[in-house]
Amino acid sequence: MTAPQQPTVIVRMADAGDLYMSWRWLGNVYGQGASMLPGTAVDEAVAQLAAALPNPAEPGGLERVMTTGAFASYDSEYLVAQALSRALLPYGLGAQLYDLHVRGIRPHIRLQPSPRVAQIPWEIIAPDPDLRLVDIADISLLAPASIVHGPDRTARTWSATRRLPVVAVLDPRVPGFRADSALGSVLGRMDPEAPLAQRVAEYRAQGRLVPAVDDPIEVFRRTDIDRNWLSEALRGGASRLTYVGHVTAAAPESGQSEASELHLACAAESIGFATPVRAHRPLSAKDLLLGTYTLATDPTAGPQLWPIPSRVALIACESGGDMRFSEALGLVAAMINGGAELVTASRWPLPTDLAFQRLAAAPPEAHPLQEAICAIDTAHEHPDPVTTLAAWQRTRLTTWRTERTIEHSPLLWSAFATIQT
Numbered sequence: 001m002t003a004p005q006q007p008t009v010i011v012r013m014a015d016a017g018d019l020y021m022s023w024r025w026l027g028n029v030y031g032q033g034a035s036m037l038p039g040t041a042v043d044e045a046v047a048q049l050a051a052a053l054p055n056p057a058e059p060g061g062l063e064r065v066m067t068t069g070a071f072a073s074y075d076s077e078y079l080v081a082q083a084l085s086r087a088l089l090p091y092g093l094g095a096q097l098y099d100l101h102v103r104g105i106r107p108h109i110r111l112q113p114s115p116r117v118a119q120i121p122w123e124i125i126a127p128d129p130d131l132r133l134v135d136i137a138d139i140s141l142l143a144p145a146s147i148v149h150g151p152d153r154t155a156r157t158w159s160a161t162r163r164l165p166v167v168a169v170l171d172p173r174v175p176g177f178r179a180d181s182a183l184g185s186v187l188g189r190m191d192p193e194a195p196l197a198q199r200v201a202e203y204r205a206q207g208r209l210v211p212a213v214d215d216p217i218e219v220f221r222r223t224d225i226d227r228n229w230l231s232e233a234l235r236g237g238a239s240r241l242t243y244v245g246h247v248t249a250a251a252p253e254s255g256q257s258e259a260s261e262l263h264l265a266c267a268a269e270s271i272g273f274a275t276p277v278r279a280h281r282p283l284s285a286k287d288l289l290l291g292t293y294t295l296a297t298d299p300t301a302g303p304q305l306w307p308i309p310s311r312v313a314l315i316a317c318e319s320g321g322d323m324r325f326s327e328a329l330g331l332v333a334a335m336i337n338g339g340a341e342l343v344t345a346s347r348w349p350l351p352t353d354l355a356f357q358r359l360a361a362a363p364p365e366a367h368p369l370q371e372a373i374c375a376i377d378t379a380h381e382h383p384d385p386v387t388t389l390a391a392w393q394r395t396r397l398t399t400w401r402t403e404r405t406i407e408h409s410p411l412l413w414s415a416f417a418t419i420q421t
Contacts, residue, residue, distance in 0.1 A: 006387075007100060007107040010142070011093070013114040018042075023093050029107075035090035045087035046117060048080055052411075053119070054349040056317070066351060066360035071411035074404040081126040085133075088120065094127050101136040108386065109133075110420070112142040115252065118323035119347045121414035123393055132397060138390040141323065141419045143343075147333045148421045154303065155421070156339040158310040158383075164239040165210045166203050167309070170196075171245055172225040172265045176278030179221075183246050183263055183280070186316075187370070188354050190220045196370040199377060210238065226266040227283050231305045238309040240380055241340075244373055247314065247331065248282060249321035257322040257330035258286040262314075271295050285322070288334035308338030311380045313345075315373055320345030320417055332419055342385060344376050344418045356407050366407040376416065386418055 009030075011023045019037040052070035055061045070076040100107050111122060123134035133139065147153070170187070177183040190197050200216040203209040210233050213219055234241070246263040250256050261274050261282035268276035271292060274284040291302035312335045314320070320343075322330020335343045353369045356362035379389035396413040 006138070007105060008110060009093070009096075009107060010110050010112075012112045012142075013117060015114040015116045019088075019114065019117065021088075021090060021093075025096075030096045033090065033092040033096075035092060037087065037090065041087040042117065045083045046120070048083050049120065052077075052080055054351065056349055062349075062351060062355060063359045065411065066355065066406060071409045072360070072406060074400060077124075077400075077410060078126060081124045081132065084120060085125040085127045088117065088122075089125060089127055089133075097133075097136055098127070101131075107137050109137045109139045110142050111139065113323065115324050115326055121347065121410060123390075124397075124410050124414045134390055134393050134397060138387050140386045141417050143336050143419050143421045144328050144333060147328070147336050150337055152301070152303070153337055154307070154339050155341055156308070156310045157341060158239070161237075161239045161310050162381075164237045164309070165208045167210045167230070167233045167238045167241045168200065168203070168219055169225050169230065169241070169243045169245065169264065170200070170220050170222075172263070173221050173223045174246065174263045175223075175265060175267055175280040177280070183277075185221065186245055186352055187220060188352070190217055192217055194370060195367055195374050199374050208239075210236070223265050226264050227270055227272065227287070227306075230264065230283075234307050234309065240309050240311045240313070241335075242313045242315070242373075242377060242380075243319075244313075244315045247316035247319045247321075249318035250325075250330065252321075252324040255325070255327075257325040257328055257333070258284065258289060260285045260321060260330040262316075262331065285330045285334040288331070289329065289337060302334070303338040306338055308335050308340045310339070310341050311385065312340045312343045313373075313376050313380060314343065315350070315376065315416075316346060317349035318346060320347055320419070323347075323417075323419075336419070336421060341421045342380075342418060344380070344385075344389070344416055346415045347417055348415055350415060351412060360406040362405070362407040368407045368412050372412055372416070379418075386420065389416070389418060 007029045008026045009023050014020045018039040019042045022034040024032040054065050070080045122139050125133045174183040179185040200219050248261040250259040261284045263282050266281050268279050268281050270281045272281050273286040274282040288302045291305045292299040322328040332343050332345050353367050375392040379385040382388040400408040
């Protein structure tokens with residue numbers, strides 16, 4: 001006997017002064033709906049959220065966010081979640097979701113947000129004092145249709161590739177940058193007993209880890225993981241790509257989402273579109289899209305140089321930033337164009353474990369970033385990654401409600417969005 005199919009609602013948004021939202025249920029579970037959400041209320045809620053998020057341009061901003069900002073305490077965070085709900089959840093859709101909730105049914109909400117609301121953590125919005133949206137629904141984002149249906153895209157499916165290796169790019173050393181600098185270490189010195197090191201050891205034991213190493217600790221802070229290494233690893237066949245490191249996101253006002261950059265161990269002499277920084281040339285979304293077009297006499301397309309596997313985790317600051325552009329051609333789009341069917345990325349800058357401990361007085365045994373990486377990794381190994389990741393987020397929300405300490409704040413766990421084709 002097969003399990004009943006999860007009800008799914010497709011929600012699309014458009015900016016035109018006000019925010020226009022429409023929704024339809026697959027299989028006609030409910031009637032279609034549409035709503036005009038007043039732009040002033042939307043802008044006020046978005047501004048309230050923005051004030052609660054890290055801003056790399058603000059001196060001392062991360063410490064403020066983690067100690068006195070809205071996400072530093074449960075009560076102030078709830079006020080943000082409540083404001084987001086009032087501004088962004090239409091009554092008609094909310095009533096349909098609540099009807100399913102009281103019947104014990106948890107639907108899947110597939111969102112296509114407009115650029116203005118692309119950073120919204122839909123999971124935490126609070127339609128009721130005792131409910132968040134993630135309590136009553138699993139949530140994912142829709143990949144841009146223009147990318148999904150691109151004529152040259154070769155999609156790779158999890159069912160066909162799930163037994164292939166996991167390509168792990170974990171905190172690579174960026175040439176020209178010390179461990180304690182702007183593009184320095186994200187994870188810090190890795191302990192063999194740490195959650196992520198243990199996770200890596202499992203893949204090594206299964207023979208599924210790339211790079212192949214004798215000691216799992218050797219996967220971290222490598223100096224050889226550059227664009228050429230990544231090309232060879234992906235062309236060798238992979239089920240998944242996990243990147244933990246630095247991303248430099250393009251500013252939305254630039255209109256150049258393709259300028260978003262991954263920081264590998266690439267030297268400045270590497271061939272690519274990005275401008276070198278010190279001894280390093282980043283790998284940009286434009287590189288992943290165009291390859292060596294206009295850069296070589298015999299160019300190779302990006303998806304041929306870097307054939308992207310079915311599932312990708314980009315665990316870095318604003319790695320999903322291209323969703324804030326009207327034309328999304330950033331790192332998420334590049335991964336999907338290269339073959340991915342699912343990408344998990346971050347909506348905003350991520351605090352490290354060290355930041356939680358030093359700036360916000362989290363206990364030394366707290367590893368919230370590593371735990372999030374492991375949770376995303378677990379979800380990406382599951383047949384239903386969206387539901388699995390949402391279940392983990394619900395455990396984080398439950399702990400936030402009861403413990404109310406910074407390491408359990410949605411500042412980290414609600415930063416992640418999963419984009420599906």
